[in-house]
Every structure is written in structure tokens, then in C-alpha cells.
Amino acid sequence: MSEMIRSLRRDLNEFGDALVLAGADVLESCHPGEHPDNLRAGAMAMPATPEAAAAVVRWCGAHGVAIVPQGGLTGLVGGATSRPGELILSTARLTRIEAIDPLARTATVEAGVTLEVLQAAAAAHGLTPGIDLASRGSATVGGMIATNAGGILAFRNGVMRHQVLGIEAVLPDGGLFSDMTEVMKVSAGPDVKQLLIGSEGAYGFVTRAVLKLESRNPMRATALVGVRHAASALEVVGRFRALPAVQLEGAELMWRRFFADSAAQRGFDTGWLEADAPAVLLLELSAASEEEARTALEDGLAALWEAEAIAGGIVAASLDQARRFWALREESDFIYRLHPAAPSFDVSVPPGSLDGYVATLRSRLAALAGGLDAYVYGHIADGNLHLSVFGEGATDPASRDAIEDAVYDGVAALGGSFSAEHGVGLEKRRAYLAYGNPARRAVAQAIKAALDPNNLFNPGKVPYRAN
Amino acid sequence: MSEMIRSLRRDLNEFGDALVLAGADVLESCHPGEHPDNLRAGAMAMPATPEAAAAVVRWCGAHGVAIVPQGGLTGLVGGATSRPGELILSTARLTRIEAIDPLARTATVEAGVTLEVLQAAAAAHGLTPGIDLASRGSATVGGMIATNAGGILAFRNGVMRHQVLGIEAVLPDGGLFSDMTEVMKVSAGPDVKQLLIGSEGAYGFVTRAVLKLESRNPMRATALVGVRHAASALEVVGRFRALPAVQLEGAELMWRRFFADSAAQRGFDTGWLEADAPAVLLLELSAASEEEARTALEDGLAALWEAEAIAGGIVAASLDQARRFWALREESDFIYRLHPAAPSFDVSVPPGSLDGYVATLRSRLAALAGGLDAYVYGHIADGNLHLSVFGEGATDPASRDAIEDAVYDGVAALGGSFSAEHGVGLEKRRAYLAYGNPARRAVAQAIKAALDPNNLFNPGKVPYRAN
Structure with missing residues (x-):
């Protein structure tokens, strides 16, 4: 057990069970979550009350110990990574x-x-x-x-x-x-x-x-639909959003390569899909009854099929099948099995710019290196794309910045963001400085100086103070 | 024309038409909006471009002139009031x-x-x-x-x-x-x-x-409904919110005295309402067609009437009648005609606390002085109440603080706010200091010091710096 944990235990003894402390001996056997460095500090405080949390922060302030707040460790950009000498402050026991x-x-x-x-x-x-x-x-x-x-x-x-x-x-x-x-x-x-x-x-x-x-509508219906581009997916989405008695619960677009590889990895039959469909849209509707949800989905898709607006589709016949549809989209680990360490990104652009953005990205990647391509998938209705770049040289440190530039150039000018929902953490630090909003950064730093003059909280992360 | 306007005109001449300046000579003939002191500064800059606005702010910084931002002057708490020596910075020409x-x-x-x-x-x-x-x-x-x-x-x-x-x-x-x-x-x-x-x-x-x-659903249907208390109004609201094919566009509750006086002032027939109904709910639904909206409203009210859950109701037969319903709620000027300078408030409490809050308020007011009462009305579905206190001594400066205390005591403990939507401005300054959140105030002041160290923007208003 580290000296820090020993001191904390002694100084904050009054909190008893309301403050659990763990040293490297304990943390070594814990899973670090999405980033291998999350538990590197080797010292964690798990308060069970806000008062105990406040006491820990005061102790850290008095002892000049930096604090890394941690939750479920699902972050994808290293925002919860910690270093020796820091103290992890975890919400693990604030679960009521x-x-x-x-x-x-x-x-x-x-x-x-x-x-x-x-x-x-x-x-x-x-x-x-x-x-x-x-x-x-x-x-x-x-x-x-x-x-x-x-x-x-x-x-x-x-x-x-x-x-x-x-x-x-x-x-x-x-x-x-x-x-x-x-x-x-x-x-x-x-x-x-x-x-x-x-x-x-x-x-x-x-x-x-x-x-x-x-x-919350209790009953759902789920479908996979082949579409010709993001714009046509948005038309499909718009049609279902406008229906009065149902709610749209999901509109997830998977561009061809993502869908094909995900389906192949899971042994998912794609016979219902037109062979050249450029993308597949996962749609989920909810309603008061299963029949209403299902009827709205089936009628809507039939009309779209009639109008040749979609390139095939399949409605889930059971909850289990619906879960398999979602797994195609959500269980994206296959990317890293096929392409270890593939650099991944999370951008947002206005929906009308999606197709143009994706086309530009592909041509930029191809211009960088012939075999470079990207898995593209995401939350289509709000313009949020997840991207993983793979192929010859994708993980080459020498090409890292060029790939980032290919992904980020012009996103801000479109009114979008280099980070839609994953945050900045460590991984997007260069993007934050190169593609983030300079006015936002400057004000964020001024506020950091005012509220945390000793840079106690999550140092080295946003807003990246100089000290 | 004041010296300030003359200097501004000279120093920022480069902006030409993109910066219109007005002195007291012009502003004297302008309506001051909701607060008589809004234009007291007697000097206004109306930039037509963001760049011109920025130049005005820099000029004010260099000359130590305080700035009062102004929009439509509809604020009810004096947040846009200005004093001689200050410069009003108006959005009047930023209208694209x-x-x-x-x-x-x-x-x-x-x-x-x-x-x-x-x-x-x-x-x-x-x-x-x-x-x-x-x-x-x-x-x-x-x-x-x-x-x-x-x-x-x-x-x-x-x-x-x-x-x-x-x-x-x-x-x-x-x-x-x-x-x-x-x-x-x-x-x-x-x-x-x-x-x-x-x-x-x-x-x-x-x-x-x-x-x-x-x-936006294009067609609407509107009704007035007698209810027994806020809780029953919320049940009515809940019923219509749960309908699949319509949207609830308004749920405005008027307690008896407000409704009665508003109706009397406008010569509005209330024969449809049970004589002892404690409150009247204005409901508006929208749908794709007028018939859908109207049918949903009529069927819902018929069922509620059957269940004795409402105390009378009337559905607007025309757009014009719907407008008259809304005027009963929105044109609340009658309060000040009947009770000049009646102190007014704007609080929010969780919906489940509404009836208890109103009952406590009435008994507190009665305890202060026998004839004190309050008009109560507001946006019931989010717990936002507007209150105007009238009766013997309501406008007596000596009782002002006691009336405020009667309105605000306990609101924060309920999870509500002393100001729901009107802001703080000048009028709610005492409430902000006495009933506002001290942690919010302290951080707001620290940020003010960091971003506006010379207290250039709207001094004397939130967050009320000492300097």
C-alpha cells in the first residue's frame, strides 16, 4: 500500500466506511476499463458520501496531490487516465x-x-x-x-x-x-x-x-434497411419521425464496409439486402402496442420499397432478432480484431453535409495512401459519425497527423465538431488545439485559472493549462 | 447630443451605417419598454454587425464606460435598466x-x-x-x-x-x-x-x-376547463400528453381570482364553468388536421366530465375564440389596472408541490394582513407560477420584505427557484442574495472577476460584484 493511501486513511479516518481507499495492491487486479492507463495512479478514493468526497479533495489540495475523477471507465479518449502520484477519485460507491x-x-x-x-x-x-x-x-x-x-x-x-x-x-x-x-x-x-x-x-x-x-413507449419494432446514401437515409428517418402515433427510437447508419464486416464477423445473413447497397440503416420505432409499432414500420418500408427509395430491408421477427440487429451496430469490437489499433474518430456535421463529408474523407484517405479506408457508422439523425481508419499505414505513427487532418479539416467550417460525444481526454488533445474553437479554449482556460488555480483537477487534460 | 455619443461617432466613424448611435435627444421619444428606467442612460449604440459591436465594447473598455446590453425591452425585472454615464448596447439593428x-x-x-x-x-x-x-x-x-x-x-x-x-x-x-x-x-x-x-x-x-x-403540427384546438386544484389539472395535462397523435401546446392554469377578474375585465362569459371551480386550465392541442386536434380534445374532456374530474369546460369554436381564451391568460395588464404597482413574482416548484405551495402562500399572506391575497397563474406542467400580490398594504414599502419572504420561503427546499423565467435584474436582487443559491453566486462572481475584471457589463446586476 502506498504512502499516500496510508496518509489518507490516517487523516480521514473519521469517515469510516463512507470512504474506501484502494492502493496499487488492490487496483492491480481491477480491470482498467477502456484505457490501459486508467488505473496507473495506483491509488483510489471511493467516497460513499459527498462529504467524504469533499474531504478527499481538501486533503489533496493541502498535500498538492492531483485528482483524476473516474466513473464507469467507458471513455474512449483517455479522459480518465491517471499517473503515479495522482489520486483517482471514483464514484464507484455513489450508487444510490x-x-x-x-x-x-x-x-x-x-x-x-x-x-x-x-x-x-x-x-x-x-x-x-x-x-x-x-x-x-x-x-x-x-x-x-x-x-x-x-x-x-x-x-x-x-x-x-x-x-x-x-x-x-x-x-x-x-x-x-x-x-x-x-x-x-x-x-x-x-x-x-x-x-x-x-x-x-x-x-x-x-x-x-x-x-x-x-x-417511454413500451413496445418496439426494429428493421434494417438498405439505403443509397446518407441523404436517402435522412429521408427515411424524416418519414418515420413525422408519423403521429410512434416514436423514433434509433436511426443508426452503417456504411457498407462497416456493415459487411460486422455482419461477416457475426455470421449474419445479408441475403435480403441489395448487393450494391452503399449503406444500411437500423431503424427502431416504439408505440403503445407492438402491433402499432410493427405496422407503422412495415407500412412505411413497403411504401418506400414501392417508391424504390430503399435497397432492401428486413423487419425483426422477434426481440432476439432485434437484439442481433443492434449488435451489428453496437458491438464494434470487430474493428480492432480485424485492424488492431485502428485510429478512431467521432465527429459531427450538419446532416445535409454528411454525404459530402464522407466522400471528401474517402478521397483524402485514398490520396494519403492507396489502401487507406474508413469504417463509417453513427447516429445519422444528429450528424454524428464514428470513423475508424484502416489499411496500409493506418497505424503508422508517421501518418497519424495526416490521417487526423484528413478527418478534421473543414469540420468546424461546416458547423460541426471534431468531437461529437467522446470528449477530448488525452487522445484528442492535438485535435483540440488544432481544430477546436480558440475562443472556447481561451475562456475555458481563464475559468480554469479562476476555479482551480493549482490545477488540481485532471491536470494534463482539457482545458490543457500551460502550468 | 451627449459628449459620449459625439466621441463614439468620431472614434468609430469607420463603421458608417453599420453603427447607428442615438443620444438623449432621440431616446426621449422612444418607448422605454417594460421598465421606465431602461433608456435612462440617454446613449445607445446600435451596431448592425458583430464587428461594430466589438468595436463599441473595446471603446467602452478604453474609456471606462459601462455597457448595458438591450434586446426587446420586455424584461420584467429591470435587467436592462440603465443609468446616465452608461452606454446601452442594443440589438435593434441585428435583425437578420x-x-x-x-x-x-x-x-x-x-x-x-x-x-x-x-x-x-x-x-x-x-x-x-x-x-x-x-x-x-x-x-x-x-x-x-x-x-x-x-x-x-x-x-x-x-x-x-x-x-x-x-x-x-x-x-x-x-x-x-x-x-x-x-x-x-x-x-x-x-x-x-x-x-x-x-x-x-x-x-x-x-x-x-x-x-x-x-x-410543428399545423392545426390546433383550444379549451378552457374548470379544475379542482393543481393536482387535478396535472392529471388532465397528463392524460392529453399521453395521447399519441396530438401534441400538447399549452397547459396554463389560472386560479379562480385571476380567472374571474380577467374574465370580468374582458366581458368574457363564464356561464359554462361551475360556480365554485377553484381554477381554470387553458389547454391547447395540435395535430396534423383540425379534426384530429378537436376530436382528441372533445373526447378527452367528455371522458373527464363523465368521471367528474373537471368542473365544466368549453372548446373554442373558432380561431377567434381561441385567441380570446389565450388573451384571458396572457393579457395580464388588468392586474395593474385594478391594483397599481402590485408586487409580482415568478417562482417554480416541482409540480407535486404546487397545491401545498399555493395554500401555504395564501395562509402566510392572510397572516401578514387580513386583506392580502395573490393572483396565481402560470405554466402548470413545469411548475412555474406567476404571482401578483394585492390588497391592503400590498404596495406598502414597509411590508415589501415580508411579502417577499412569504412568497420565497421554502421554495429552494422544495427543489424550486425564486426566479423561474424572468431573471434577477434589479427587482429580484434581494431575493437573489437572500434566497438564491450561495454556491452559484460565489462561482458566478469568481467567473465575473475572471472575464470582466473591470465590471464593464451590466454593473449593479447579477452577479452583483462588490466593486
Whole structure:
């Protein structure tokens, strides 16, 4: 056990079970999550109360120990990586759902509650958090706040910021900031808790939150549909969004190569799809009854087929088949089995620019090296694309910057972002400095200096202070 | 013409028509809007370009002249009041709708565009800004951003923050901050533009914005319904919100005294209402066709009437009658005709606390003075109540604080806010200090010191710096 853990245990003994501490001996046997360096600090504090969390932050301030906030460790950009000498501050023991108010449609939760647990608790009241992600099983409310999580439903309900009504957090000065309003309307002076949303732990450690819930249709119908390009996928999406009695629950586009390789890896039959379909759209509708959802989906697709607007399609005949459809899209690990260390990206562009962006990207990659290509897939209705580049030289350190430039050049000018929902962390540091908004960066640094003058929280990450 | 205007004209001559300046001679003949002190500064700069606005801010910084940002002057709390020696910076000439993208469902606008103009432009594409306010004719996008406007549809679409995708603003240092992203998903480092939303001009002057638009049902049906209390109104609201093929467009509750006096003032027949109905709910549904909207409304009300869940109701037979229903709720000037200078409030509480809150308020007011009562009305589905206190001693300066305490005590503990949508301005300064969130205040002041060290923007308003 490290000296740091020993000192913490001694100095914060008063908290007893409300503060569990773990040294390298324990953490060695823990899974580090999505980044191998997440647990490198070898020292973790797991408060079970906001007060214990605040005491840890004050202790770190007094001892000059940097803090790395951690949630479910599902982040894909290294925002939770830690280094020896730092202390990990984890929400692992802040896992209570304190209240669900079905009338107000709110949930009051601790930051370590996972999305899946919250979804189940809300579903018992016919409600949903309004956000869904592939990593729902381990992503936590705190982490989703820290990255302003997006996911599958952002086109309909917005991103995490739009679901957050209240936040409690420990600020870098060790004070407990509590703004746990439970109402939609608060115009009571600057809403500074917004800074804690999407800042990846730079300004504090979120301990609790009040989240808005949405109504939830119980029954679903799911289909895969061949489409000719993103624009035609958006037409299909628009058609189903306009239907009165159903809700669109997912509109995930997989460009050909992604879909083909994913299907091949899973032994998924693609005989229903026109052989040259350039992309496949996963559609999910919900309604009050299964029949309504299914009828709306089937009728809609039949009309589109008639109009030759789609290149084949298949409606899931069972929940199990629907799950297999989703697995094609969500279980994207095959990419790294086929192309280890393939560089991956997460951009957003306005929907009308999707096809142009993808065409430009492909020609840029081909110009870099003949065999370079990209898997392209994502949340089509909000213009969020995930990209993984593979082929000759894709993982060559010498070509890394050129590939990044191919992906990011012009995205901001289109009104999009170099990081849609994954955050910046370590992996997107160069992009943040080269392609991020300079005005945003400058103000973020000024606020960092004001709120965390000793750079205690997640140093070396956004907003990347010089000191 | 004042010396200030003369100097500005000379020093910023290069901008020509892009910068119109007005002195006291001109402003004397202008209507000051909702607060008599709005134009007291007697000096106004009306830039027609963001660059001209930035030049004015730099000029003010160099000359130590404080700036009061102004939009449509519809604010009810004095957030736009100005004093001699200050310069008003107005969005009056920033009135271009630059683009509407129907596929992305976004509007790019200058800050001086009024809500009504934007609504009309969006409606041409079957879309809506997703926010609606009684002051739609003069309220501007910039002002709605500055106060994080709420209004009629917040229960469904959220508040102004949820519609803002991008912002361009002049910061206190005179730099043009441009973060005009057009996409829902941006997780690209701290989203500092959020600070410009709801801070009433403390951190900058918004010049342009990208707003999210929502789909819009073209046809509507409107009713007035007698209800027994807020809880029963919420049941009615819940029933109509759950209907699949219609959208709820308004759920405005008027407690008895408000409704009775409003109806009497307008000569509105209330024979359809049970004589002892404690409150009246204005409901509006929309659908693809008028018949669908009307049928859903009539069938729903018939079932509620059958179940004795409502105390009478009337469905508007024409658009004109629907407008008369809305006028009962929105044209609340009668309050001030009947009770000049009646103190008014704007609180939010979780919906389940509404009846308890109103009952407590009435008993507190009665305890203060026998004849004290309150008009109560508001946006019931999000728990936002507007209150005007009248009766013996209501306007007595000696009882002002006691009335405020009666209104505000306990609101924060319920999870609500002392200011739901009107902001703080000058009028709610005492409430901000006595009932606002101290953690929010402290961080807001630290940020003010970092971004506006010379207190150039809207001094004397939130976040009320000491200097």
C-alpha cells in the first residue's frame, strides 16, 4: 500500500466506511476499463458520501496531490487516465437512486449510478432517462455529465445537458457545490453548474444530480434497411419521425464496409439486402402496442420499397432478432480484431453535409495512401459519425497527423465538431488545439485559472493549462 | 447630443451605417419598454454587425464606460435598466435571419430577431423555435438567451438553453467569441458559451446564434376547463400528453381570482364553468388536421366530465375564440389596472408541490394582513407560477420584505427557484442574495472577476460584484 493511501486513511479516518481507499495492491487486479492507463495512479478514493468526497479533495489540495475523477471507465479518449502520484477519485460507491418523481418526471441520483440501472428504475414508472448509449451497462451518470454524453436519442431529446436539472459537486477548493434544483425553469443568475457538464472533470467532481425523465413507449419494432446514401437515409428517418402515433427510437447508419464486416464477423445473413447497397440503416420505432409499432414500420418500408427509395430491408421477427440487429451496430469490437489499433474518430456535421463529408474523407484517405479506408457508422439523425481508419499505414505513427487532418479539416467550417460525444481526454488533445474553437479554449482556460488555480483537477487534460 | 455619443461617432466613424448611435435627444421619444428606467442612460449604440459591436465594447473598455446590453425591452425585472454615464448596447439593428436549414432543423439568426418573426420564418418550413412566450412580438433571441427564457412550451421542449446550438458574442475584453456550431453533439472541451445563457448580460453581448427548431403540427384546438386544484389539472395535462397523435401546446392554469377578474375585465362569459371551480386550465392541442386536434380534445374532456374530474369546460369554436381564451391568460395588464404597482413574482416548484405551495402562500399572506391575497397563474406542467400580490398594504414599502419572504420561503427546499423565467435584474436582487443559491453566486462572481475584471457589463446586476 502506498504512502499516500496510508496518509489518507490516517487523516480521514473519521469517515469510516463512507470512504474506501484502494492502493496499487488492490487496483492491480481491477480491470482498467477502456484505457490501459486508467488505473496507473495506483491509488483510489471511493467516497460513499459527498462529504467524504469533499474531504478527499481538501486533503489533496493541502498535500498538492492531483485528482483524476473516474466513473464507469467507458471513455474512449483517455479522459480518465491517471499517473503515479495522482489520486483517482471514483464514484464507484455513489450508487444510490435517491428518488424518482413520476409526476415531475425527475430522478435524483448519485453520480455512480449506471445508465442501465437508471433506465430500469425509470422504466418501472413508464419513463426513461431520454438518453441511451451502447455502453449503458457501465457508463455512469457522473461520467455522462462530464462528457455531455450523446448517444442514440440525441436527435430527439438532446444531449446530457438537456436532461440535467440539478448538480451537486465538489469544486477544486474542496467546497461542496449544491444546486439540486428539480425544475425545468430556473433563471436565477448565471447557471454555473453548466460548466460541470462536458468539461471532463476539469472543474470539479460531480457527486449527485437531478435528471429529467421522458415518457417511454413500451413496445418496439426494429428493421434494417438498405439505403443509397446518407441523404436517402435522412429521408427515411424524416418519414418515420413525422408519423403521429410512434416514436423514433434509433436511426443508426452503417456504411457498407462497416456493415459487411460486422455482419461477416457475426455470421449474419445479408441475403435480403441489395448487393450494391452503399449503406444500411437500423431503424427502431416504439408505440403503445407492438402491433402499432410493427405496422407503422412495415407500412412505411413497403411504401418506400414501392417508391424504390430503399435497397432492401428486413423487419425483426422477434426481440432476439432485434437484439442481433443492434449488435451489428453496437458491438464494434470487430474493428480492432480485424485492424488492431485502428485510429478512431467521432465527429459531427450538419446532416445535409454528411454525404459530402464522407466522400471528401474517402478521397483524402485514398490520396494519403492507396489502401487507406474508413469504417463509417453513427447516429445519422444528429450528424454524428464514428470513423475508424484502416489499411496500409493506418497505424503508422508517421501518418497519424495526416490521417487526423484528413478527418478534421473543414469540420468546424461546416458547423460541426471534431468531437461529437467522446470528449477530448488525452487522445484528442492535438485535435483540440488544432481544430477546436480558440475562443472556447481561451475562456475555458481563464475559468480554469479562476476555479482551480493549482490545477488540481485532471491536470494534463482539457482545458490543457500551460502550468 | 451627449459628449459620449459625439466621441463614439468620431472614434468609430469607420463603421458608417453599420453603427447607428442615438443620444438623449432621440431616446426621449422612444418607448422605454417594460421598465421606465431602461433608456435612462440617454446613449445607445446600435451596431448592425458583430464587428461594430466589438468595436463599441473595446471603446467602452478604453474609456471606462459601462455597457448595458438591450434586446426587446420586455424584461420584467429591470435587467436592462440603465443609468446616465452608461452606454446601452442594443440589438435593434441585428435583425437578420441568416439561414433556416429544414433538414438539420436549425436557424442561424442575429440576436435582435424577435421570436414572432422567427416563428413565422420557421413555420414556412413546418417548424417552430420550440419556445413560445406572451411577449413574442418584441422579445428577441438575444434577450431570450440572456434570460434563458422559458414560456409556454418548456414542459415539452425545455427552455432556451435547450434550443441554443451556437452563439457568437462580444466578450468584455472586446473580443468576438464565435462558437456557431450547428449540431446537437459537441463534446469538445468546456462549453463556455453556456455562461452567456441566463446571465443577463453579465458576461457578454450576444450578437448571433444558431437555434434548434422543432417540428410543428399545423392545426390546433383550444379549451378552457374548470379544475379542482393543481393536482387535478396535472392529471388532465397528463392524460392529453399521453395521447399519441396530438401534441400538447399549452397547459396554463389560472386560479379562480385571476380567472374571474380577467374574465370580468374582458366581458368574457363564464356561464359554462361551475360556480365554485377553484381554477381554470387553458389547454391547447395540435395535430396534423383540425379534426384530429378537436376530436382528441372533445373526447378527452367528455371522458373527464363523465368521471367528474373537471368542473365544466368549453372548446373554442373558432380561431377567434381561441385567441380570446389565450388573451384571458396572457393579457395580464388588468392586474395593474385594478391594483397599481402590485408586487409580482415568478417562482417554480416541482409540480407535486404546487397545491401545498399555493395554500401555504395564501395562509402566510392572510397572516401578514387580513386583506392580502395573490393572483396565481402560470405554466402548470413545469411548475412555474406567476404571482401578483394585492390588497391592503400590498404596495406598502414597509411590508415589501415580508411579502417577499412569504412568497420565497421554502421554495429552494422544495427543489424550486425564486426566479423561474424572468431573471434577477434589479427587482429580484434581494431575493437573489437572500434566497438564491450561495454556491452559484460565489462561482458566478469568481467567473465575473475572471472575464470582466473591470465590471464593464451590466454593473449593479447579477452577479452583483462588490466593486
